[in-house]
Amino acid sequence: MAVTAIAIGIWQALSSLGVTNPIMVPSPLDIAVAFAELVTRGYFWAATWITLQETVLGFAIGVSLGLIIGALTGTFRTFRTAFYPLVVAFQNTPRVALAPIFLTWFGFGITSKVVMAAVICFFPVVINTVAGIAGVDDNAKTLFRSMGASKMQTFFRLTLPGASAVAFAGVKTALTLALLGAIVGEFVGASEGLGVLIKELNFQLEVAKGFAVVIFLAVIGLVLYGLIELIEKHLITWVRD
Structure with a gap:
């Protein structure tokens, strides 16, 4: 927090001294005033609700x-051989390039943005889950089999708990990517949402308000990330720092 406060202070000082161009980089005070005006507008909260729906x-x-x-993929070798190369290949495809395709398929409504958010956060979850399952101790698996545990029992009592911490790291990454996917979808084609609002404000040269919306999105991301971390602490109780 101290570093953030110092950075904001330096930013405000540079703006007050005329070092920065207020049209390109408004001062923190101007951004705060712009945000205070935005929160009194119904269209701002309507756009926020749309983007939150798409993200969640x-x-x-x-x-x-x-x-x-x-x-x-992590459990069955046949499934991994058949599908994992496709997952990796799709992972290497720029998902932003898929936004116009989803727009064509699903239209300008909320559906195309939900699909974009889902696709962009799908891959880190898959990859982390596979990595988590692969990291489960082989000796522990052998011990479970020697004690007569079935494959189902081994999966739910050993593999799933052992892989959960790594898999949840992918889930936390996916949440921030979901917000990014929703905004990218709105940039490409939408009639409402915070991404659309940013474009409109920049087009109208309301740069301070545009900055305010971007910072607001960052705050939303932090809040959602904090909620996921809270859920993780309650679900994965066997992992402690």
Whole structure:
């Protein structure tokens, strides 16, 4: 917090001394005033609600599919041989380039942004889940088999708990990417949302308000990330720093 406060102070000082161009880089005070005006506008909260819906729905879909595909890929050799190369190949495809395709398929409404958010957060969950399963101790698996545990029992009592910490790291990464996917989808084509609001404000040269929305998005990302970390602490109680 101290570093942030110092950085904001330096930024404000440079703006007050005329070092920075207020049209290109507004001062923190101007941004704060602009944000105070934005929060009194109904369209701002309507746009926020749309973007939050896209982010949360896309995150839920992407993470659910990512965990399922990751578990199947990490557990079954045949599934891994058949599908994992496709997952890796798709991972190397710039997902931003898919936004216009999703726009064509699903239209300008919320669906295309949800799909974009889901796709962009799907891959880190898959990869981390596979890595988590691969990292489970082989000796522990051997011990479970020697004690007569079935494959299902081994999976739920050893593999799943052992892989959960690594998999959850992918889930936390996916949340921030889901917000990014929603905004990218709005940039490409939408009629509402915070991404659309940023474009409109910049077009109208309301740069301070544009900065205020960007900072607001960063705060939303931090809050959502904090919620996921809180959930992780309650779910994965066997992992402690």
